[in-house]
Amino acid sequence: MKHLLYLHGRAARQALRTLLRQPLGSLLSLFMLAVAISLPLGLYLTVASLASWSNGLAASPQITLFMELNADRADVETVNQTLKQHALVHSHRFVSKESALKDLMARNGLAEVTDGLAGNPLPDAFIVSPKDTEPEALERLQKELSGLPMVETSQFDAGWARKLHSLLTLGHQLTILLGAALGIALVLASSNTIRLQILARRNEIEVSKLIGATDGFIRRPFMYFAVFQGMLAALVAWGLSAWLIATANPAVAELAALYNNHATLRQLAPEEVAALLLGVATLAALGARLATGHVLREMEPS
């Protein structure tokens, strides 16, 4: 056991030396790999950020009911009672036309405009929080509430939420697709790098095998090399995506501010970095395994 650990340690050191002695060309290919990884990584982060942001939006969807302008206190009370007893309504809040006007004047500095009005042009309104936040259930409830007596109209933009939702689903699928394609490319790239290294050291491998090297012994330095190179590429990709996000964030915040909203793209969480490193290392090792397996099979005793 201790002996095996020693052999592993030596193979790892040998791989590290090979990696550090690499010519510039190999460093460029490493950088290329990193750029390729950072692409789906950036997309993943964008989609994940948007998804959590839209979750915050949809966490408390509300339906607004506007009463007819000539509705009186009794009509308002009838609707109030209906809402109180409705099974699908979680809670509701009444906004009188007077308080709505006061709000408007205070918020937008439209005092002069409203002063010039003959009367209050705003209707009484209810803000309803439904129990069920599924888009379809929301739409059904909205339709039902619009039918209440003296209710002029109700507003809930279910279409907008649904569009965002399907857009995010598309982005999510695109990330998976891009990630899968890149995963395959990573295996092939790693296998190709290792194949070239094996070709350069074919004599050594052949002689080693003849004088008693096990397949594991021959394979080990190549596996470590592939894993180190993959992890290095993943780390560079992480840095690249972090830089991309940091660069994009001011623009995103500006855009969100236009909608009176606050939004930022998030960075990779520590456990996501770990998963990235592990995933890339696994794929790189798989590629190296394919390349070494091919050569070793050719050398098996017949």
Added chain:
Amino acid sequence: MIQFDNVTKRYPGGIDALKNLSFKVEKGEMVFLAGHSGAGKSTLLRLVAGIDRATSGTVLVNNQNLGKLGGTQLSFMRQHIGLVFQDHKILFDRSVFDNVMLPLDIIGFEPREAAKRVRAALDKVGLLDREKSNPIRLSGGEQQRLCIARAVVHRPSILLADEPTGNLDRDYAHDIMELFRSFNQVGVTVLVSAHDEMLMHTYGRRIIRLAQGHLTP
């Protein structure tokens, strides 16, 4: 130590390199393997080393049936054998020292102890002053001795040599044979193939003669 029972080796294409061969080499023996080119000498040595597998029959080495060993077990078995190749199989991308170090690397020797052993092996074959040279600068005879140093550095119990004196002149060939005899004197089982019967006779050891894959008297 080495035992063949009705061993046949057929290479792809239907050529039988060895046909129903049976013989035995005892522990500590030194045996010559004689025969013309193509008689099956190299094939026999490859079967003993587990580089090739017998088509039929059993090959026993150190009481292990090689036909029943998997790839990894064959590799471990080979770590107890020293191989001297006809074409030397020396690596020219590293020094003389590192060439001899290779078997110890494979076994996983502790580096300081390994360096001592490498120097001892190089000293034995008279190449100690060339340890830093690139093997490309060595003569044919020196390359052969380098190959021998690599074959014995891990102190194998069996030493197999395929035509080690093939391309060497008489005096040089004698030096090489003397080396093998000295290894045999310390208990190593030695199997050497050659085609120079005169040379073999001077050592008075048993000779196994092969012709077209059969034993001949």
